[in-house]
Amino acid sequence: MRRGVSMMKFKRKSTKEGGTAVAGVLLLWTFASSTVASSYGAGIENSRWYLSESVFECSLVQEVPGFGRAVFSHRAGEDLAFYLESTVALMEPGRAQLVVEAPVWRPGVAPRPVGAVTVSDDKRVVSVGAREASIMAQGLLKGMQPTLTRASRYDQGPVRISLSNVNFSAPYAGYMQCVSGLLPVNYDQIRRSRVPFASGGAVLSEADQTLLDNIVTYVMADSTIERILIDGHSDSVGSRIDNRALSEERAKVVAEYLKAQGLDEELLIVRSHGDQFPVSRRHRDNRRVTIRLQRQGERPEFQQASGNGDTFSG
Known part of the structure; x- marks a missing residue:
């Protein structure tokens, strides 16, 4: 035990006098090897x-x-x-x-x-x-x-x-x-995804399309995916009727893109909520479509969208 204390003192002294961190590691390795x-x-x-x-x-x-x-x-x-x-x-x-x-x-x-x-x-x-x-x-x-x-x-x-x-x-x-040959994404990375939209808009950007392409690639490889929940949302600017229609249009745009890339329509559950579930006081954060993948055996929490639009409760 005294030998170990002595060697550790030497290490601290060497470091203090300008020894590098590498030298300290090598000293500890030497001590471990000789013990x-x-x-x-x-x-x-x-x-x-x-x-x-x-x-x-x-x-x-x-x-x-x-x-x-x-x-x-x-x-x-x-x-x-x-x-x-x-x-x-x-x-x-x-x-x-x-x-x-x-x-x-x-x-x-x-x-x-x-x-x-x-x-x-x-x-x-x-x-x-x-x-x-x-x-x-x-x-x-x-x-x-x-x-x-x-x-x-x-x-x-x-x-x-x-x-x-x-x-x-x-x-x-x-x-x-x-x-x-690995997929571009894993389940944890895309199990909950978000597509943002411009004010009054329902057009997918190139980045949005890349995200959706990755989701399609993953779902086609994972046979355990049994549902894809697509929920459209809007901000609170304008009338509730218009916002509900806009959120529905956004959800359909996402769903149609996924189907065009080869996903089975039976996998998709498409819903619209208007401005009912805001996630922020900033309007831009609330203009969105959320996408959630659900595997076989996972709890089917898909009846009602919660406040953040990313989790769902029955």
Whole structure:
């Protein structure tokens, strides 16, 4: 324990005297490597990367014996991400160090610091974004192994989680091919959408058409979509009768565009509400059509539009 305190003091002194953040990370990595650590990772004999592919998501998964699994995930409409899932809570929650290091059979190669990441109490212990995930993937392609080091929850020694680069290249090539075929958006991104309109207008802009095209592309790929609710709204300028008619025209414009792009008319539920459900005191915010996708098994909350025009209650 005294040795650990001494090394941490040295790290603070080095930083104070002008040492870089990278030097601090390397020092911590050296300390963790030289201390008796609980290490988890697949060996040469059981290193496997499994590719899961669809138009909705591409992922590469490696089982980490005794710990859980490591996942590179790329959802449609999003960037590459990486996360660790654990079946047991082995690491103390807090900040951990992530590096890309050489395997033991390649001595003399300095580790590359990736950065500090957060260890949580959730089943998904660690999650990182596109930058860190890309550095890790490129490291694996170059024969390196990404390694996460964090204090143990149960003793004073560190816990090290390493990803094996063995058998990575071929599944990664399949993953890259999968990514090229992903849909432009995912369900969460378009399940609730909004098309704005100019005052007194019911014309779709190019941006609106792109949004609707993405909705069509997604719905045609997802057979679980059973309803598309289209609700037209207006501002409160003018008579209520005129506003109701304008909101109906806007909803029909959206519905007709979706049908023209190939969606089944039976999927569409088209309604108009005039100025009944404002979302703002600003008129421009209330001139809109809201679109909501509903999957099989989801609660059919579609009888009445609520105040914001994006959620519905029965």
